[in-house]
Amino acid sequence: MQTKRIFLDQKDLPRRWYNIQADLPTPLDPPLNPATGKPVGPQDLERVFPMSLIEQEVSQERFIDIPEGVLEKLLLYRPSPLARATALEKVLGTPARIYYKDESVSPAGSHKPNTAIPQAYYNKAFGIKKLTTETGAGQWGSALSLAGALYGLEVKVYMVRVSYEQKPYRRLMMQTWGGKCVPSPSRETQVGRAILEKDPDCPGSLGIAISEAIEEAVTTPDTRYSLGSLLNHVILHQTIIGLEAQKQLEIAGEKADVVIGCVGGGSNFAGLTFPFVRDKIFGKELRVVASEPAACPTLTRAPFAYDFGDTAQMTPLLPMHSLGHSFVPPSIHAGGLRYHGVAPLISRLVLDGLVEPKSYHQLKTYEAGILWARTEGTIPAPETCHAIAAAVEEAKQAREEGKEKVILFNFSGHGLLDLTGYDSYLSNSLTDYSLPEEEIQKALEELAAYPKPGQ
Ligand SMILES: Cc1ncc(COP(=O)(O)O)c(C=O)c1O
Numbered sequence: 025m026q027t028k029r030i031f032l033d034q035k036d037l038p039r040r041w042y043n044i045q046a047d048l049p050t051p052l053d054p055p056l057n058p059a060t061g062k063p064v065g066p067q068d069l070e071r072v073f074p075m076s077l078i079e080q081e082v083s084q085e086r087f088i089d090i091p092e093g094v095l096e097k098l099l100l101y102r103p104s105p106l107a108r109a110t111a112l113e114k115v116l117g118t119p120a121r122i123y124y125k126d127e128s129v130s131p132a133g134s135h136k137p138n139t140a141i142p143q144a145y146y147n148k149a150f151g152i153k154k155l156t157t158e159t160g161a162g163q164w165g166s167a168l169s170l171a172g173a174l175y176g177l178e179v180k181v182y183m184v185r186v187s188y189e190q191k192p193y194r195r196l197m198m199q200t201w202g203g204k205c206v207p208s209p210s211r212e213t214q215v216g217r218a219i220l221e222k223d224p225d226c227p228g229s230l231g232i233a234i235s236e237a238i239e240e241a242v243t244t245p246d247t248r249y250s251l252g253s254l255l256n257h258v259i260l261h262q263t264i265i266g267l268e269a270q271k272q273l274e275i276a277g278e279k280a281d282v283v284i285g286c287v288g289g290g291s292n293f294a295g296l297t298f299p300f301v302r303d304k305i306f307g308k309e310l311r312v313v314a315s316e317p318a319a320c321p322t323l324t325r326a327p328f329a330y331d332f333g334d335t336a337q338m339t340p341l342l343p344m345h346s347l348g349h350s351f352v353p354p355s356i357h358a359g360g361l362r363y364h365g366v367a368p369l370i371s372r373l374v375l376d377g378l379v380e381p382k383s384y385h386q387l388k389t390y391e392a393g394i395l396w397a398r399t400e401g402t403i404p405a406p407e408t409c410h411a412i413a414a415a416v417e418e419a420k421q422a423r424e425e426g427k428e429k430v431i432l433f434n435f436s437g438h439g440l441l442d443l444t445g446y447d448s449y450l451s452n453s454l455t456d457y458s459l460p461e462e463e464i465q466k467a468l469e470e471l472a473a474y475p476k477p478g479q
Contacts, residue, residue, distance in 0.1 A: 026110060030272045032103035038267040039090055041260045044298045044369060046086035047305050049376050052256075052368055053477035055340035056330060061475055064340045071242045072249050074150035077143065080257040088260060093149075094142045097174050101130045101137070102264065106272035111399040113419065120422035121278065122415055124435040125269045125296055132197070134405065134437030135292045136167030136252055139261035143250045144171035153246040154178040158208065158233030160288065161187055161359035161407065162194025163437055164252030169203025182208035182216075182236040185228035187359040193441045208233040215239050215336040229352045230289075230363045235336035242338075253289025254333060254342075254367050262295025269432065270299055282311040282418050284433035286410035287323060287381075288360045290314075290367035292436040298369075300432075301378055314370065314381045315414040317389075319457040320353040322346065322366040323374055323381035325464055329471040331365060343477035344371045347459075348467035354457045356386050357445030358406040382414055385456040389413045390449040393439070405437035406445045 045052065054063035066078045073081075080088060090098075109122040127135035147155060155177055159165030165181035172179035181203055188195065188207035198205045208228045209216040213236040219226055226232070234251070241249035251258060273280060283300045285293030297312045304310055316323055322345045331346035333339035346365040347353075353362035373379040386406075393409035395416065396402070404412060415433045422429050439446070448454040 028107055028110065030106045030276050032268055032271055034099055034103065036271060037095060037098065037103055038264050039095070040087040041090060042263040042267060042299050042302065043083055043085055043088055043260050044302060045084050045256065047302050048372060049305060050372060052372055053343040055342050056475060058332070058337065058341050068340065072238060074147050074152060074248060076146045076150065077257045080260055081255060091145065094145050097141045098138070098264070103268045104129050104265070106269055109400050112396060115395070115399055116416065116419045116423065118419040118423040119426065119428045120419040121430050122419055123273070123278070123430065123432045125265055125432070126435045127265060127292065128402065128435055128438035132163060132167040132170050133440070134163040134167065135262060135265060135295060135434070136164045137170055138264055138295065139252070139258045139291065140167040140171035141174065142261045144168070144175045144177055147248055147250070148175040148177055151246070152177065152248045154180065154244065155248060155250045156180045156237040156240045157182070157250045157252065158230055158237045159183045159252070160230050160362055161405070161442065162191045163360055163405070165203065165205055166194055166197040166201070168250055168252070169198040169201035172203060173201040179203040180240065181205040182210060182233040184208055184230060184233050184359060184362070185226065186355045190444050191441055208236050210236060212236070213239045227352065227355055229335065231335035231349055234334035235338050238334065238338045253291040254365065256369060258291050259294040259298065259367060259369055262291045263298050265292070265295040265434065266297060266299035269296060273432070278430050280310055280432040281429040282313060282431050284313045284315060284411050284414045284418070284431065286361065286407050286436060287314045287316045287366060287370065288363050288407060290370040292434050294367060294370055296434040301373060304378055312379045313414055314374070314379050315410040316381060316383050317356055317358055317361045317410060318383040318385045319356045319459060320347070320362055321383045321459055322364070323370070324383045325459065327468055327471060328371055328375060328477065330474040330477055331471055333365060341474055342368050344368045345374070346467065346471065347463065348470040350470060351463065351467060356457065357442065357448065358386065358389070358410065360407045361410065384410055384413045387449070387454060387456050390445065390454060392416050394449070403439045403446070404435065405439040406442050408436045408439070411436065
């Protein structure tokens with residue numbers, strides 16, 4: 025009998041996160057203060073984040089210890105299993121071996137608690153009472169609500185309106201864990217009210233929800249903002265995924281040839297792949313593939329530029345591939361991939377040729393998700409379907425070339441609360457959407473006014 029799932033003992037949980045900043049071939053351009061055009065200092069961020077997280081954001085240390093108080097909570101669901109998709113391999117008739125890291129086993133159903141837990145821990149230790157945040161699909165909002173409950177912090181979540189309407193059960197998860205969830209744009213902030221005045225039916229976007237959450241954090245005592253993706257410290261926390269996967273592949277006696285993740289802001293992709301990118305930087309031969317939606321194609325089509333992380337221009341300017349901070353992505357079902365920008369660290373690695381970006385239309389991703397459900401059994405989140413589509417493509421290519429290869433991808437979350445998208449697909453009402461070239465031109469015009477990062 026062939027082993028299907030490879031488990032790590034709880035005592036083998038990694039004790040340190042990996043910080044790729046120590047190994048980047050080209051260092052990151054610094055975030056800029058939009059008012060001065062100068063790099064931001066820690067004091068510019070201290071109303072937004074606790075100092076311990078600001079330190080992690082800029083740290084150049086290769087490994088950072090995970091505090092005991094974080095490890096203890098991660099043990100609720102970690103280490104997560106590494107599994108082999110043998111049934112999928114069989115229907116595809118591929119000589120490739122497909123492995124996936126199953127992040128859907130967390131209480132919130134995705135990889136998001138890997139950073140929600142340390143972020144809540146550090147805020148609590150800093151004396152903070154309340155966290156505000158945004159959420160797309162609701163995965164991040166529920167993860168932070170869970171973490172708030174574990175450490176006794178109040179949590180307020182601005183949820184992108186279209187997802188709020190499509191996914192009522194995620195709101196109920198947040199409420200069950202004690203979080204408060206409102207649809208964004210909301211009437212609770214100046215930013216939200218201004219947007220609703222212009223466009224009462226605005227479907228919302230992650231950029232708008234971030235602006236609302238930051239506004240509330242900086243205007244409320246003992247409150248800080250928490251971001252679910254994009255930033256260096258978030259990615260740092262997520263590297264536990266790839267560090268575990270490396271140990272598990274070693275147990276399986278395998279070596280990954282291609283490592284894949286879907287990309288919204290980039291945290292699950294980076295979490296799995298960065299320890300492998302490190303190997304690549306130091307000479308190992310492997311490919312690293314980032315899979316994004318064709319409807320919101322940041323890495324494959326957007327310019328690399330300085331841009332704001334949010335719609336209302338409250339964040340520093342970040343060097344990243346961006347469709348422009350005022351871009352409202354089309355209402356595709358993968359709510360967590362509807363973001364105008366992408367992590368600066370991933371942007372940098374794409375420019376340096378260490379990460380290969382690819383884009384997929386949503387019909388193709390659902391097709392892959394359905395194939396997965398009918399072979400491997402679990403129902404993937406619509407975001408995760410993007411990684412599966414890329415893995416299936418790699419496996420088919422291996423078949424065509426008659427080549428054995430080891431494919432590893434991140435199963436970032438389950439889709440049990442995302443069945444509306446499956447309903448649209450199964451009833452043939454789902455359509456594809458390609459971003460028109462005019463949108464890219466609009467982004468170029470919007471970004472022309474800002475300083476230019478080095479290429
Ligand atoms: C299951 C799942 N996968 C992927 C993502 C994309 O986010 P990121 O790119 O930060 O991993 C999300 C975001 O909500 C998600 O819920």
